[in-house]
Amino acid sequence: MIRTLQPYEDVVGPIVISQLRQFARDLAGARVVHVNSTRVGGGVAEILAWLIPLMRDLGIDASWEVIEGNEPFFHVTKSFHNGLQGVAAPLTNRMIETYEQTVAANAERLRSTLEDADFVFIHDPQPARLLELCPNRKGKWIWRCHIDASHPYRKIWKYLQGKVQGYDASIFSMPEFAQPLPHPQFLIAPSIDPLSEKNCPISAHEIASTLQRYEIPDDRPLLTQVSRFDRFKDPIGVIEAFKLLSEVIDAQLLLAGGGATDDPEGAAVLEEVEDAAQGDPRIQILLLPGDAHRTINALQRASTLVLQKSLQEGFGLTVTEAMWKGKPVIGGNVGGIRLQVHNYHTGFLVNTPEGAALRMRELLRRPELIKRMGDTARGFVKDNFLLTRHLREYLTLMLALRRGMADHLFAA
Numbered sequence: 001m002i003r004t005l006q007p008y009e010d011v012v013g014p015i016v017i018s019q020l021r022q023f024a025r026d027l028a029g030a031r032v033v034h035v036n037s038t039r040v041g042g043g044v045a046e047i048l049a050w051l052i053p054l055m056r057d058l059g060i061d062a063s064w065e066v067i068e069g070n071e072p073f074f075h076v077t078k079s080f081h082n083g084l085q086g087v088a089a090p091l092t093n094r095m096i097e098t099y100e101q102t103v104a105a106n107a108e109r110l111r112s113t114l115e116d117a118d119f120v121f122i123h124d125p126q127p128a129r130l131l132e133l134c135p136n137r138k139g140k141w142i143w144r145c146h147i148d149a150s151h152p153y154r155k156i157w158k159y160l161q162g163k164v165q166g167y168d169a170s171i172f173s174m175p176e177f178a179q180p181l182p183h184p185q186f187l188i189a190p191s192i193d194p195l196s197e198k199n200c201p202i203s204a205h206e207i208a209s210t211l212q213r214y215e216i217p218d219d220r221p222l223l224t225q226v227s228r229f230d231r232f233k234d235p236i237g238v239i240e241a242f243k244l245l246s247e248v249i250d251a252q253l254l255l256a257g258g259g260a261t262d263d264p265e266g267a268a269v270l271e272e273v274e275d276a277a278q279g280d281p282r283i284q285i286l287l288l289p290g291d292a293h294r295t296i297n298a299l300q301r302a303s304t305l306v307l308q309k310s311l312q313e314g315f316g317l318t319v320t321e322a323m324w325k326g327k328p329v330i331g332g333n334v335g336g337i338r339l340q341v342h343n344y345h346t347g348f349l350v351n352t353p354e355g356a357a358l359r360m361r362e363l364l365r366r367p368e369l370i371k372r373m374g375d376t377a378r379g380f381v382k383d384n385f386l387l388t389r390h391l392r393e394y395l396t397l398m399l400a401l402r403r404g405m406a407d408h409l410f411a412a
């Protein structure tokens with residue numbers, strides 16, 4: 001993995017890197033701790049894996065902590081996740097007890113690190129309660145919500161709001177996700193690392209041998225969705241769309257994904273997906289280990305089109321990854337996908353399997369449109385969704401909080 005900023009000059013140019021160093025000067029030596037709930041799987045882990053080394057390269061003393069929990073704990077936090085995304089998910093007293101006890105046990109392990117830090121970024125609801133367990137905190141605490149929280153289920157939001165309102169600031173990916181909270185809210189979109197194994201350039205030979213390894217023929221269009229097996233990613237809707245498409249066009253569908261250690265529902269969803277595919281030889285379901293970054297890179301590049309037909313989506317890094325590889329994306333018309341997919345420019349937004357089938361057909365019949373939209377998609381990611389922009393926004397946020405901008409603005 002790349003651990004310094006210098007090689008990114010080749011992608012974004014020297015001024016962008018020089019500006020990052022300029023902003024970071026005032027933060028030299030600051031102790032910054034990020035906390036989330038899994039080291040592998042899902043977009044948050046992807047981002048933290050590049051963010052920590054690059055913050056360190058900028059002279060910031062950044063570290064990454066992961067809260068530990070057992071299966072019942074992750075069932076509760078999955079309920080939080082689903083509830084924030086609007087599902088009437090369960091929340092019993094027993095579940096609250098499981099959650100609170102597990103976070104308390106983590107607080108014992110992490111308290112001194114967190115209380116001494118200058119900035120603590122708590123990612124998503126799983127570790128949110130840590131704040132109230134660190135009464136002697138010195139630094140600024142920021143709650144970073146990666147989830148589409150635009151219409152949270154009231155009961156779950158009421159509980160979580162009590163845990164996050166004491167933070168100094170929160171970050172959401174889109175204005176629609178922001179919630180009534182008594183502190184400044186920042187809008188920062190996620191990003192990808194263009195030099196990571198997942199996104200770096202790879203040879204045509206490697207792409208071809210990846211296809212061979214998984215016995216994916218290269219003689220017909222390949223439509224791919226890479227995702228955790230999660231109902232919000234709508235893999236069943238993708239299969240429905242593909243079945244409609246294949247009545248008129250001979251193509252193949254690849255659903256590639258794995259699980260995240262903090263997502264206990266994956267196995268059940270995978271079973272539903274296998275049932276829906278009904279052994280159709282044109283549909284391949286690929287279960288990948290958490291470190292299959294180069295494989296995913298090759299599969300995205302080998303694809304004719306990429307789908308991300310989510311029903312709810314905080315951002316959708318898989319969309320960014322595909323666009324960076326010059327692929328138009330057919331994405332669900334929800335959440336952060338709307339920031340990235342713009343109809344007829346970088347892909348198509350769809351609401352139903354029928355809509356997805358129609359757009360796939362339209363694109364597959366017009367290869368020149370695939371090329372043009374793919375080129376636009378790559379340029380759009382370069383300008384908006386690479387890690388250098390993301391890092392700059394984290395730096396300016398920390399500078400703003402340190403300089404008391406929040407106190408000043410919100411004193412009244």
Ligand code: UDP
Nearest residue numbers: 042043044046227228257258288316317318
């Ligand atoms: N991913 C992966 N292996 C998988 C499925 C997904 O490495 O089997 C990666 C994917 O490439 C992307 C991230 O996990 O970088 C998923 O982020 P996204 O924002 O799309 O969805 P999330 O899982 O966070 O809801």
